Amino acid sequence: MASKPAPDATRRSEKSRRAIYAAALSLVAEAGYPKTTVEGIAARAGVGKQTIYRWWSSKADVLLEAFLDLAEQTARPAGHDGDGHETAGIPDTGDLAADLKAVLRATVDELLDPRFDAPARALAAEGVVDERLGRVFVARLLEPQLQLYVARLRSARDAGQIRRDVDPRIALELFVSPLAQRWLQHTGPITYDYTDTLVDYALYGLAPR
Template structure:
């Protein structure tokens, strides 16, 4: 008879951590950030609230990690099925800047239209406007790392002689991101792949070196 193995506490902790992250995202999407509580997250995740306090100092910290974890899982899934096109591994550099940007902006459209992501993102974005500390965390931990991927790709295009040397990549990326964010926030018109492609095409008219 093989010896009895003790439960793997690290795996059990990881399951609990992900259950807590999932619970936080679902609750903030359902009732908003202000009405989401540590007690509610604990009850939804099936853990004691002291477990949450042992791992995170605040509700905001739980949500920040939940969003980071969500992005990590999405990247892992995309890599597993061969559809990874950027994410935490960077924006692809195939030598065709327009195609690379269309791929990433289309993926962004899909994320913003995903019900599992849209509700929590809207709630956290809204709370970040009225809560400067939370807004700063949102920018530092989630937004800025993604924006830097665009900076890196645009600088590579500059070095390759494709993008004008006088262009500031940090400003140029806002020409790509801001229109999608504006349409998504205001719900003025549908956010589609076709719209993302048009944003890329119009933006590159001002960025690319003219033959």
Template structure:
């Protein structure tokens, strides 16, 4: 008689976590952050409330983890090359303008992606009134991404493509700020052409004066 195989608890936990992530993202998209509840997430995911509270202390923590997982998978899908490995950071081809345009175009695509747009807007809006959630959103998601720009701009400074007196942390805001402003207000389309113009305008002001 063949031995009975024990259930794989880690695989079951992974399935439950993914179901909870998917449920949280779906609910915040459908009803908004404030009307999303732990009870609703549990019911949608087909798990008990106690399962959620065993892994996360709050609704905000669930949604943050769910969004980070979603953003990570989207970045891997967008950055994977022939080897299947995600491309690390911002490329450094030696052409700062081309590298920044490539990354800003990818950001435009992410912001326009329906799967990412609704939870991003929900977290951004709630983070304005919930200081703890806003700080977590910045620390866990935004700061790691912005650090990539700082690294690339510092490399450009060392190569002589950016003035030595430029603060990379402020300079990156010239790139990200206009993009997020247009996305938040939804007054005009967010396009690749607009991303390209931002880079051209910003880098023109960062380049060494001749």
């Protein structure tokens, strides 16, 4: 009598992991971060609580990994340069203002996407309280994105489009930080017009031209 093949533990683990990711993201969106629990995530995912604790130490860690996975799954495709060559990160068309406005408009779309909004806010808030989580959130998600701006601004500096003495890592904060603050604190609408204006102010200043 032929024996049945052994269950594929790897496939089963991946299925459970995906179910846990989905459960964590949906619960945070529906109930908010404070009311989301490991027990609730486990129940919705159809796994035992011990399964979650075998892979993660807290609900914050579950949510962080789920959010990073979501970001990776929905990552925007690479752009193209002026010659039609595919590029990694922010496109370099030779027009710095247009390139920055385009990527910030894409960021607006992402910030207004319900799939991202609740978990991103939860992680940003929890990262202020939990220093370890905050460092991981910055290192694994925020800093890689900021480095794309650094590379584009460095290219603009090399092309003579911005001052030679400009530090790209500081310069990017002129438009990224106000957007993040407005989004986090609900101090105004998040729109394309707003981010376009941030770029204009950052590149051209406030003095009369």
